[in-house]
Amino acid sequence: MSENVLTVVTELENKFGKALLEKAVDTRKLVKIVVEVDSLVAVARFLRDNYGLDHVKAVTGVDLSRLLKKEDKIEVIYHLGSYTRPELATADIALSTKLDRKSPRMPSLMDVWPSVEFHEREVYEMFGVVFEGHPDLRRLLLPEYWNDIPPMLKDYEPPGR
Amino acid sequence: MYPQTRTFFPGYIKTGIFGYRFADSKNIVSMVEENEVPPRKVDETIARYGVEKVHRVETPRGVEYFLYRFRNFRLIRYLLNWGRMASLFPAHITTACCSVEFAATHSPRYDPERFGWLPATGSLRQSDVLVVEGTVTSKMAQRLRLVYDQMPEPKWVMAMGACAISGGLYAKDSYNVIQGIDDILPVDVYVPGCPPNPSTFFQAILLLREKILYGRVA
Numbered sequence: 001m002s003e004n005v006l007t008v009v010t011e012l013e014n015k016f017g018k019a020l021l022e023k024a025v026d027t028r029k030l031v032k033i034v035v036e037v038d039s040l041v042a043v044a045r046f047l048r049d050n051y052g053l054d055h056v057k058a059v060t061g062v063d064l065s066r067l068l069k070k071e072d073k074i075e076v077i078y079h080l081g082s083y084t085r086p087e088l089a090t091a092d093i094a095l096s097t098k099l100d101r102k103s104p105r106m107p108s109l110m111d112v113w114p115s116v117e118f119h120e121r122e123v124y125e126m127f128g129v130v131f132e133g134h135p136d137l138r139r140l141l142l143p144e145y146w147n148d149i150p151p152m153l154k155d156y157e158p159p160g161r
Numbered sequence: 162m163y164p165q166t167r168t169f170f171p172g173y174i175k176t177g178i179f180g181y182r183f184a185d186s187k188n189i190v191s192m193v194e195e196n197e198v199p200p201r202k203v204d205e206t207i208a209r210y211g212v213e214k215v216h217r218v219e220t221p222r223g224v225e226y227f228l229y230r231f232r233n234f235r236l237i238r239y240l241l242n243w244g245r246m247a248s249l250f251p252a253h254i255t256t257a258c259c260s261v262e263f264a265a266t267h268s269p270r271y272d273p274e275r276f277g278w279l280p281a282t283g284s285l286r287q288s289d290v291l292v293v294e295g296t297v298t299s300k301m302a303q304r305l306r307l308v309y310d311q312m313p314e315p316k317w318v319m320a321m322g323a324c325a326i327s328g329g330l331y332a333k334d335s336y337n338v339i340q341g342i343d344d345i346l347p348v349d350v351y352v353p354g355c356p357p358n359p360s361t362f363f364q365a366i367l368l369l370r371e372k373i374l375y376g377r378v379a
Binding site for chain 1: 299300327328332333334335336337340341344
């Protein structure tokens with residue numbers, strides 16, 4: 001299984017050499033590929049068409065501003081999965097991109113994987129990331145009267161008591 | 162706001178939620194009604210959660226004032242309270258795991274029906290006690306208040322578990338969990354624990370009975 005995953009990474013490096021910013025490879029199951037925002041859709045299409053990564057398990061957001069490196073960025077991670085290739089079923093392939101924290105905007109991956117619709121809505125409400133091209137970008141779970149900044153940002157102060 | 166009257170059994174003073182101590186028999190001791198303690202941060206709660214009305218003690222006037230005084234004659238009040246204490250219809254609103262312990266309290270091992278605590282099977286319109294089990298989010302807060310407003314007077318509220326008392330695991334850090342339901346409801350008995358033991362809840366039932374028996378009639 002790990003060989004399959006590693007071939008994915010090497011082929012990606014060959015094809016999108018400059019767009020690949022970082023990669024983290026765990027020999028057992030985890031692969032994370034950080035990609036530039038502009039080439040994200042192309043990489044996603046490439047992964048879907050050539051490697052059978054046909055759905056997105058989850059979309060995660062991370063506010064990196066208070067972590068060790070203190071980057072002023074928001075990372076959006078797509079955890080990819082495969083139904084068609086059983087050997088990739090247990091692998092966790094993460095496609096991620098880093099956005100500016102002031103005005104986080106990125107293209108939506110709805111055209112590539114339709115299953116990201118609600119995940120992207122949740123990232124939008126929790127981190128304020130605007131997904132361009134998303135057909136229905138509304139808040140998902142927060143109450144209607146919410147008027148504060150997105151609650152998962154590190155700047156957010158909970159009301160407390 | 163009413164003239165202080167001596168309680169029916171002036172030997173008791175309530176010092177805390179679960180603490181009782183005997184006062185000196187020489188001193189005249191009047192009970193502190195927890196209902197008359199104003200809920201904390203009412204205006205902020207209304208502004209934040211959009212709750213229409215928060216608990217407010219209304220002053221009876223005219224004929225109603227004399228009826229109030231009549232109902233609070235010691236013997237009449239005692240009989241009224243005794244009747245109310247001995248048949249409590251609970252309604253429970255379950256939002257978390259405390260309901261498991263709530264159900265276990267009704268098992269034959271504890272059997273609170275001995276003390277008039279009936280199984281929570283009726284509708285809200287027949288219920289006397291509202292037991293709030295578990296975490297209440299800000300969206301749920303409006304619904305909880307709606308549930309409370311549907312119950313007829315007299316009614317009592319029990320906050321069960323750490324989440325309902327103070328936010329519990331979600332205290333201070335949460336963007337959507339209200340920090341204790343006493344922001345929106347007047348709570349009579351707090352049941353500590355995460356979740357509380359059935360015996361703890363049983364003690365709370367007994368405490369509520371005492372509170373009803375020795376309290377004022379509204």
